[in-house]
Amino acid sequence: MFYQDHPLLMWLNHRVLFLREMIRLEGRVSMGLCLECDGPNPEYKCQDCFGSELHCSDCILSVHKWNGQYFERISLKALGLRIQLGHVTGRQCANPHRAFNDDFVIIDVLGIHEVALDFCGCTMAESHKQQLLRMSLFPSTTSDPKTTATFHVLEQYHLLSFESKISAYEFYHALHRMSDNTGLLDRYESFMRMIREWGHLKMLKRSGRGHNPKGIDATTQGECAVLCPACPHPCKNLPANWKDAPQRGIVADIDTIIWLYGLFLAIDANFRLKRKAVSNDSVDPSLSSGWAYFVDDEAYKGFLDSNLDNAQEKSTCSSHNAMNMADMKPNRGLAATGLGTVDCAHHNMKWPNAVGDLQKDIGNLTVCRYVNMDYLFLSTLRHTVTDTLNISYDIACQWHKKLWHHMAAFPVSMQLLPAFKTISFFVPKFHLPAHIEECQTSFSFNFKSGVSRTDGEAPERGWANINPIASSTKEMGPGARRDTLDDYFGDSNWKKVVKLGHTMLNKLKDALPERQDHHEALDDLEEGLRGEYSAALAQWREQVEAWECDPTKPNPFERRVEIVTMASVRLELARDDQNDIQMGTCLALHEDCTPSVLISTGLELEEQQTGLSIHASDNQEGKLLQRNNTLQHRIDTWTKFQELYMPSLAVLHVSERSVSGGITAAVTTPETIKIWLPSQIGRTAPCDTRLQTIEWKLRYAQAHDALRSLRSNLRAQTAILKYKDRNLRGQGANTRARNTLKAVEARLEAAASTYERAHKALVVLAPLVNQTGWHSSLRPLNRTNIRSMTDLLWGESEGTRKLSWIWNMRGAAPDEMDNMRIEWCKARAWAMRWAEEVELLKEEMRRILQFFEWRAQCWDECGLEDALHDVVDDDEREGLLAYAKCQASLCRRLAESFRTSWTDTLALADSFNKSLVTQQDKDID
Template identity: 50%
Template sequence: MEDRDSFLRELIRLEGRSCLTTCAGCKTTEVAMYRCDDCLAVDLYCKTCILLQHGNQPVHLVKEWTGAYWVRRSLKELGLTIQLGHSAGETCYLPKIPYADDFVILHSNGIHSVALRFCGCETADTPAQQLLRYRLFPASTQQPRTAATFNLLDEFHLLSLESKISAYHYYNSLSRRVNNSGLSPSKDRYEQFMRMVREWRHLKVLKRSGRGHDPDGVDRTQEGQCAVLCPACPQPGKNIPDDWCKVHKEKQWLYALFVAIDANFRLKRRAISNDKIDPSLSRGWSYFVEELSYKLYLREHANLRQEKSMCSSHSAVNGVESKSTEGLAATGAGSVCCARHEMKLPCSVGDLQKGERYINMDYLFFSALRNTSIKVFNVSYDIACQWTVHLWERMITLPNPMHLAYNDSKINMLIPKFHLPAHVAECQWKYSFNFIKGMGRTDGEAPERGWSTLNAAASSAKEMGPGHRRDTLDDLIGDGNWKKLIGLGEMIYRKIVEAVPERNDHQEDLREFENSLKERYSTQLSQWRADVVAWENDMSKPNPFEIKSNAVTQASIRLQLARDEIDLPDTALIHTDISPSVLISMGIDLEEQQRRLRADSEKQGIHATDQQKAKLLQRSNGLLRRIEAWTNVQTLYIPSVASLRVKAALNSEQVQRPESFRLWLPSALRRQVPCDVNLEEIEWKLRTGQAHDALEELRQALRSRAYMLRFKDRFLRGQGATTRARNSLKSVDMKVDASAAKYRAAYGALSALSPLLGKVGWATTFRPLEKEDIRSMTHGTEDRPTEGRRRLSWIWLTCGYTDGTQADEGLQDAIRLEWCKARARANRWAEEVELLVEEQRRTLQFLRWQSDWWLERQALIMTDDPALQEGLKAYALRQAALRQDLANHFEHIWRNTQSYIEAGGGISTDNPIAVEYHSG
């Protein structure tokens, strides 16, 4: 701010001649009236010198001094003519090629009208070729009148990939560069610009994929041949050993292909144009499937009805028929990508015509896998539980080249980790990445992260014709794949730094857990290990992660009591509508409502608004009425309770508030007055269910809090985001406190009833809930805070079972399940380290294979044109060197990872990677 006056003066100073009057070229003074805004220097030139200076810069912005101020002048107005094919002194203009006096060039500094001469010799190249050799891209091959510089097309190409800027807005910015007043608008070449951009994208893809080096020419390009492949995924013949099929069964998971399927409903396309008017420039050469075959298959199977979901009500399954298609040619797009590195697979993307139908997703899935010989597939899909039901029957309807030899392959169907909680319990242990061998720490959510890049272009792609849209999205996907490829070095490095300590911590945790079990459960531990290994080798066997005992809940107890009371004689029911079990259930519910009202009253504070006070008073009045109605029925079953209430009222000078009103359930009476033992037994059962419910609610709240804390620490920055996160954590903390209070009430009642009913053994399941017991599964106690030495709180080892005789068996089942999960965590982290080491090796081998592949390209085509021959060789050598440089760069990044892994991730002078990482 201190210097802005001087900066402003310098800008205004340039509005004059800067005290210059002499031509920088010929040193004359009278005619030095021209200056170029695109050249760095502010020298003045005469007309002759400015033209000589810009013989090869015909689109620079030149200004003329009028004697008072600068005005814009084009070099064409000053007499500059562009001569193609020959130098200006060797003009060979012939009538057969007209003089292009109004030729328009699109340059990054604006839209310019220029005078241009084509070479007219009999041996001259076509006008389009002459322009291309001048690094001008023609808008037409026949009598071109518009061209764009290569630099402009490169600039827009990169801008569209990085910022997703539309061609419309970019073109308008060019129009305003030359004249921003609107008084002299540039000639409209928007349609020509769109055509040139689309062709430029296409040619870049062909060039980078080596199609210009193929003797068979571009038309012989095969489907998927222009895609950027993932170097870290197993590619037979490119980056895995030749005998990979013979590897030991225990290591086959290292050569598995991880793929993830998903649909995106933001990538819509309006019903604009059609494939005949706007065809794609490629035919399934990159990521989109070949359109004719795809639509033919969809048309032939359009009448297939999709079965409804038998899991949760997934909108992707059940909402297909109701998906609105009005005004849309495509309601979205589906794709298949590698689940570990987020790169789209060749021939794996296609439009969706009416939601996420199986026939669309089947075609894309089998299209993506048809050219691989890999035998182990880990397939992630958020509706995998439904999609796989009749998958192989539907596969038969696809063209034969797409059929997968699934009988000779191992295919693991999984559900992404974030989506899994929305499924029923059976899916959560059957399709989990956490439990299945060979998954490492893959989460299956790769498509969700990949869509974010394409979604930025959704609004402009929505208005495109079908071919233009496919070509544009192909280009965007290819750019995304390339950026992920060059980022593999840092990504794998970062994952190794994280995975090694995690592996060690979880393995130590498993050892500690097993040591604590050996004294009491040594025999069972051997059986559990045998069971889980058997299931890992043959997943048709019983799943060890399935909960085998049915947990008790308050709702299940109430249902059982209601069934028991069906056969009671009418004489046993004192009240016609309210049975003994209903009476006690209602009392426990009222007790819960009292706790909530009391907590909300304490939370309200002294500065509550009138509206808040009114709502709380309404709740209080409603609770009081419910209590009064309940106590009237209670006195029928326990008449002596009336005397206790009268005595309490006489001893108290204050009127009891609803939240502090004593309900005198059997556990509170402690047989101070006569009470039916049947009522005590009913309360015992209901309190048991209440205790299990409270513990389950407490565990869920602790899991939510642990996840939110991890998310906050990892992703949230800034005061606003942190404040919102703290408010969310407060609500979770309130749930933790409420669940703890609910459990303590149930535990207190059980403690009071157990001596009255002679109940024993229940204390091994339920224990007093102390403050230090309320901690997440990953947190240790203060005296054992580290991951390797922590002990699970007892709340994670307790679950409910159908009756008292199953208590010990149920406890074993809970411990077995926790041991299986601890073992799975340790194994998954160990697998992750192995996978990352293998991915390092595969990436380096792939890049070197691809470098050799490019070296072979340099001599595939032999031509009589020495300039073309040199270009073919130069480009092939440059691409080969680029792959070799990438391999060397990655190797340098990973130079210390092996010693880091062997040392277990510890920080020492022998571990440079750990020192570097932990020092920031």
């Protein structure tokens, strides 16, 4: 239960009055005579002066007096001024009531001032708080206020906090020192309370809640959020018949293709926006739970508590395991370990009811549980009825698997009907390289039709703006933090709205030449394929179109050649031995050791030959000596079998033992013994061709295994580094992350060494077993090749970056037909994505203009006399009318500005290569 005498809760009972008075000031208020000369039709009001009175043009100048040399600065209180409040504001009151021994405090942009103030005591006088509000003074409490802040200072801090991220503490104490550098006049708590109430009222005012005849309490979930005008909103900016648009196919007007009306959402988590376990909802309640971007906290926490026992599925993607090593860090003393959000993936705007806290899991550890993201995702989808959804999440490959199963536990109002919607899941482009190879083709924005050039990384760009306030919000109570973040998200959305004219124009200017270039590149490629590959080209087109319509069909972007691994080669050799035994043609010289077992065991021994660290502790050295003794015994046993198959090595072994007799034992450790595999002998000694062939097969597979290990660990390294940079702060967390990175780097070094040994052996064995063509896939490895897909070499830029050859390998010898198919599929995908980008940008521009017109009409309706007939006060009615007309005018001015700046480029887009059809149309032709 909340404390009933809590100042914020008491203020909520008067919230309607505060909002009405704020909107009332949008009008002229004193419509009759000039305050100074009683002249008719005053038109001017000073924003820096107390009160809302109007002046004529002559009097407004005389009020701000020039003494002939400079503007005089004199304290009004020193001149004996007493501020008079009342229903006839500023004029002599018949029954003035002195205020609290003249110790009233006003917080203004010039400092914090003690003033003398008289309330009106007439029978027609308004309440004290109402008298203050009509002077543009915001009372700190609703019961006997002794402190106020001017509307001007509240607005100034409001905007400064958005732009500079200055904290209320810093701002207030700067004001304090301007007027009283002793710190004796402390009204910080009052200022904090007024700031929260001011931000809340501005949100209600801008969302039109002051014009709703049903009142503030009729506000619904998410109704105060600033919507993205470019996203599809049925009944707001989509055609009336948008549901009747065809799913796919050739149409004269591409605007009737249903994918253009799809909604792009991006899910992400931010572990920087924590909150300490201070205060609680009773002491610090939220003013608008669920009215903007945060979900309703009570319902959200109740649902999470009821699903605490639900086990989270184990990930099947290797990148998640690497991330979990960094995620699982202690978070003692925290009530919220971060935020989960759902954003517009194209324009980076927060969606209504799409933000919620992340909580600690068992063991005081941070875990971004699927149930949190399920709730936020389903919560925000209540605000749309679009049928096509494109969902981006950096772990979408795992998260989406049981989403519909989990949905059964949610309230009916939050459940979707997936059978009646087209829903696609993607991994953001920057995150994709950290995933396994299967995910890189199945969840890529690059390959799926109808997604244009979306990258899914929009939330990552937005965190840079909000992260600077993490140090402030971390110390706040739950209600203050939610209200503050709601305020920031609303401002961020609005700034993106007013910049859409510039943003959309630049995107279209970039997309037009790219569309042309990629279509020409596709035409050139297809021209080269016609003839020898004509039949294959038709088959490839059929396959890729089938996959686009049904993702369960074979993915044309995946390589179909068999992947070579050490395990598969060993199995093949074992089957050969089995066949030889069954056919009676086995040539094994020992019943326990066939030629394949001999070479395979030799490679295993080579892997185990690692040195002893010179800085090892006694305990470590003891374990290593035991391991070395075991290894020495295995090598001695293996050498006896080896001499059966390779008799010429007996002389080499005797020579080695005689030489080592005069050298210290440290030199003759197992790590220094030469295994003398066929590749190490080469042509210097006779060797059975069968042994050379077996080693070739095993070395070939070993090289591919090593490359796969390199790629996997480079993906893990990239994921951990990105997570560390985004979310980890403090010595402890960074130390744990560095230890994880050291382990990854050790595996990278081991994989590189293994590949180098395998490649060296292949170079020696290739001419002996007549193997050719393998050099193009297994190249020499140097340290500059060991880099992630996004790393740049010295002197490279993003536009000139070249991918390391290790990422072009997928496991087996190059298959020309397979490579040509994949290259054609990719070229086709690039051309289609850029064509879609142009069409989607044109559609989004149309939606933006229609959205502004819809919004302007809503404000026009709010300003109709019929809508205001219940408002008795003439000044209040004028304020409501003035604000509605101002907002409608603002929407139309934005629309006209955007339309003017887009006209030439849109005309160019319409006339630019009219004969150029989309690649989809061309494929069907």
